[in-house]
Amino acid sequence: MEEKFVKEITPRSEDFAQWYVDVILKGELADYSPVRGCMVIRPYGYAIWENIQKLLDKRFKDTGHKNAYFPVFIPESLLKKEAEHVEGFAPEVAWVTHGGQEELAERIAVRPTSETIICSMYAKWIKSYRDLPVLINQWCNVVRWEKSTKPFLRTAEFLWQEGHTAHRTEEDAEEETLRMLEVYRDFVESELSIPVIKGRKSENEKFAGALRTYTIEALMSDGRALQAGTSHNLGQHFSKVFDIQFLDQDGQLKYVWQTSWGVSTRLIGAIIMTHGDDRGLKLPPKIAPIQVIIVPIFGQKKDLVLNKAKEIYELLKNEFRVELDDRDEYTPGWKFNEWEMKGVPIRLEIGPKDIENKQVVVVRRDTFEKNIVAEENAVEYIKNLLNDIQKNMFEQAQKFREENTRVALNFEELKNIIENYRGFVKAMWCGNGDCEKHIKEQTGATLRCIPFEQEKLSDKCVVCGKEAQKMVYFAKSY
Amino acid sequence: MEEKFVKEITPRSEDFAQWYVDVILKGELADYSPVRGCMVIRPYGYAIWENIQKLLDKRFKDTGHKNAYFPVFIPESLLKKEAEHVEGFAPEVAWVTHGGQEELAERIAVRPTSETIICSMYAKWIKSYRDLPVLINQWCNVVRWEKSTKPFLRTAEFLWQEGHTAHRTEEDAEEETLRMLEVYRDFVESELSIPVIKGRKSENEKFAGALRTYTIEALMSDGRALQAGTSHNLGQHFSKVFDIQFLDQDGQLKYVWQTSWGVSTRLIGAIIMTHGDDRGLKLPPKIAPIQVIIVPIFGQKKDLVLNKAKEIYELLKNEFRVELDDRDEYTPGWKFNEWEMKGVPIRLEIGPKDIENKQVVVVRRDTFEKNIVAEENAVEYIKNLLNDIQKNMFEQAQKFREENTRVALNFEELKNIIENYRGFVKAMWCGNGDCEKHIKEQTGATLRCIPFEQEKLSDKCVVCGKEAQKMVYFAKSY
Numbered sequence A, B: 001m002e003e004k005f006v007k008e009i010t011p012r013s014e015d016f017a018q019w020y021v022d023v024i025l026k027g028e029l030a031d032y033s034p035v036r037g038c039m040v041i042r043p044y045g046y047a048i049w050e051n052i053q054k055l056l057d058k059r060f061k062d063t064g065h066k067n068a069y070f071p072v073f074i075p076e077s078l079l080k081k082e083a084e085h086v087e088g089f090a091p092e093v094a095w096v097t098h099g100g101q102e103e104l105a106e107r108i109a110v111r112p113t114s115e116t117i118i119c120s121m122y123a124k125w126i127k128s129y130r131d132l133p134v135l136i137n138q139w140c141n142v143v144r145w146e147k148s149t150k151p152f153l154r155t156a157e158f159l160w161q162e163g164h165t166a167h168r169t170e171e172d173a174e175e176e177t178l179r180m181l182e183v184y185r186d187f188v189e190s191e192l193s194i195p196v197i198k199g200r201k202s203e204n205e206k207f208a209g210a211l212r213t214y215t216i217e218a219l220m221s222d223g224r225a226l227q228a229g230t231s232h233n234l235g236q237h238f239s240k241v242f243d244i245q246f247l248d249q250d251g252q253l254k255y256v257w258q259t260s261w262g263v264s265t266r267l268i269g270a271i272i273m274t275h276g277d278d279r280g281l282k283l284p285p286k287i288a289p290i291q292v293i294i295v296p297i298f299g300q301k302k303d304l305v306l307n308k309a310k311e312i313y314e315l316l317k318n319e320f321r322v323e324l325d326d327r328d329e330y331t332p333g334w335k336f337n338e339w340e341m342k343g344v345p346i347r348l349e350i351g352p353k354d355i356e357n358k359q360v361v362v363v364r365r366d367t368f369e370k371n372i373v374a375e376e377n378a379v380e381y382i383k384n385l386l387n388d389i390q391k392n393m394f395e396q397a398q399k400f401r402e403e404n405t406r407v408a409l410n411f412e413e414l415k416n417i418i419e420n421y422r423g424f425v426k427a428m429w430c431g432n433g434d435c436e437k438h439i440k441e442q443t444g445a446t447l448r449c450i451p452f453e454q455e456k457l458s459d460k461c462v463v464c465g466k467e468a469q470k471m472v473y474f475a476k477s478y
């Protein structure tokens, strides 16, 4: 029976894409919907998102941000105001043309992102330097009509948060942009156990309408990179178009400096693909909806074991997110597989012999290590173990990334690595967008970021051989 | 200066609708947007919604519900499956017809409510009686293309939660429907200090597609009723159309019994119109974003007072949602008005004399009562005072409702009350929808609910004089 269960998930080595979908569908994280490209986030998947929201929202508020809500609809004329912006988003906009029986005079976009609608309000609200900074965040759904979709990674609709801030000076805006990038890095590394590289996007890869885009880039276990969060310094691009001016202390009317930044439900995809294995999902304790699953092993003493299991549940429930699987219709082995597939960090087994010995059996999802723990020490033991698991998962992911980060000194090396190994390729770059495009066309890899942490690998651009400006990361990506 | 400030809000007696809009705009709860009928919920208004969400979400989870997320889009064919449902919603649907450059093969509705898309998934997920009950809630935006709109009360887009559950038996579904109605009643009365009448909707007023709709009805301070929350027993209307069947313990395939229930951002409108006065908003402490505002009165001793004010802020901030208004550019009087307008339940003043006497001045927003409190007792005093304010606001609203609930024994009396007094009218009803429609046409009042708490006012229907079945409430409403 156990064997059969495990077989339901395609091994990663056989077909990574199918493994990914299997984990999502069979782990009940999400499901396909009758709407093209849209997914349903099921309760188990949504609980992960709720934990992400709770932890991130606290960080946003601790850095002075407040939440608000702007309309899901953006009139076409508004979306079109900033030229680069509309060019970037127009191809994937869903258009509302009718309200009830009536045809609308102007088409309305379902928001792909909210810069334009928010700027139109900031123009109204911001009058004086005293009104600055404006530090607003929004949790909402957005729509991008993508051709090909994949649950959590690329869907026609997804959930995200978008921060939108306005500042008095360029320096203030840049500081905010980097502050939020650091909030993302710390969150993703500390709470999701995913190591990331902080850096700047190239001109080709930056956000449509931004002055500069910063990113945190993660490496998935199939060797493809994933952009986990971005923070944009918008400069005065939008404030000039939307006429967001303030009277400064010196009596001059000035345009504000703006930022925007966001992460989305694709973080759940990143969790799956960073930590998962052939048994399924592996969740970092800090965002796991269930941190400890108690599986009673009844033997011949069902009442005794069930009562003890309930007692232990009561003992743990104020400290941890814990559940007791007391279902009759499944064997313990089946339950073990189910909860491993669902990525619960700790399994606690309790049977007649354990009760006799005043002990519980504790099994880690990350290493499958099994330990016998005195019942009286269970709370303390689990507390420490959850921290260990959180840390170990980060270290494992970091080790994988290091092993899959390679240096290329010339184009042939780069091409060879991408074709035969995937992973990150570190290479020197002259700063010319044509060299970047050449790599994309020839290998499918894109310039993921210009990392803050620079190394000098050589003097020459990996493509054109001209003088190199920066060390950059290339990779195939999601 | 103070006088000028107060004048910014239109008095309720002069123009209630304008007063309502003034409170919202000047209190910075919300703003008009460039999108027809859509509003922006500003940080101060959104913080009220976040408090509502937090408190309600806990109640939902305590009653066994889990959150999930379903697509914002619903294909036209799906929306049309349940006949009554589509008839009720089609006139106000926003239709997406284009994705990027492409015209869609089938029009897609922006969800006005999610029964149909959720049912299509439940049909996939529910197989056995062991899968029941399914208890799912969703927090999201919905769109109804209304002709005339009013912030929080009726907007093209609004935020809400919608619970959708599936059960094994009719009794289970009815129990759930009433359980969630009671959750709403208790929440609205305890946390929002708004008294409500629990009852059932008439056939004319029930939800499109429901078997039975239950409601909680509140009375606004202009004498109009407001439906604050509804809970629907959907029967098997949707399960038969969407083929949601389960294999019961007896080996028979059966259709599930369903419920749905929701409250929305219109609760914020209810708070404004139940409690507000000519100075502006009055917020119940439990959902006030700021419970205590500290206003330092510098006199000649700015540093001394500011330091003490900060000290008190530190003292209070772990117990309450507190802010310190240390702005230089406004006088204390201006600040008093501002925070009264924004409905902060308690104002704490501190000046040089207070510091000398080791005291603070505490002013209630609900009664304007002013008390001097020893600094060392401040935390305890405020804790009790917030409870008192919460309770007093409920009692005031209840008193108003009682004074504005009248009995009509015949149609002339009913018409006279609606025309000259508004408020609730209690009257006997034969149960015939024609009598209900007659009242609506002649007076503009609708049958708000058939209350659970019945009284026998007479034997005869207030319209036709035939045998009365039930005592019901009529009112003009939002």
Ligand SMILES: [Zn+2]
Residues within 6 Å of the ligand: A429, A430, A431, A432, A435, A461, A462, A463, A464, A465, A466
């Ligand atoms: Zn080059």
Ligand SMILES: [Zn+2]
Residues within 6 Å of the ligand: B429, B430, B431, B432, B435, B461, B462, B463, B464, B465, B466
């Ligand atoms: Zn009648």
